[in-house]
Amino acid sequence: MTKNRPLLPAVIYIVGSVFIGPAIAVAGYVITPANGDYCDVSPHGSSGQRDRDYALLEGIQVTGSIIMLAVGLFLLVYAWANHRRINSLSLVLTSTGILVMVAGHLLVLIAGTAANTSC
Template identity: 85%
Template sequence: MTKNRPLLFAVIYIVGSIFIGPAIAVAGYVITPANGDYCDVIAHGSSGQRDRDYALLEGIQTTGSIIMLAVGLVLLIQLWMNRLRINSLSLVLTNIGILVMVTGYLLVLRAGLAANSSC
């Protein structure tokens, strides 16, 4: 069991990302008063408050995605450093799983950075 610890963490990352990724993507929208509608100034109270709310939304999505991308990269490095101790099929499957999850986090990061603040 101790020989496959990188594999265990990779599986935890993959399974956890199924829940964490959407939570990061949706969390920012849920905490804004207009639930993601940038043009609804009335729900925010003022355009200044609206801009602050969406700066927070962008920060949540960007920071969460970058952290999870970094964790995925570290796990990929650990897997490849220990590749001789891990079953080849397990190595391939966990690498594919991590790459799929990293792609999802890249999409969340892109959504967070590409927020359009025009109506």
């Protein structure tokens, strides 16, 4: 199916990223007992448990973002590798959409790794 429509996976990625990106960013915060408040130790029970919870949060955000970045870059390369079979305007619009979504996932990656754990 992708042989006949090389831009279809890219369009699915763009539309899916609108929902997946925020889900990755928010998922970790929702599963932590303090809902993202690192300095509040009481919901976690101890500072060690709090650190483990936030390590899980960082893992979710970093892993999800890296996967989505890799998929986006792969689809961008795939679209340009098939540029002869694609309308120029469609290729430029799809490439722009992919780059915008990749930038969003990069922002989630930066936010996930640059968390300040001091109170």
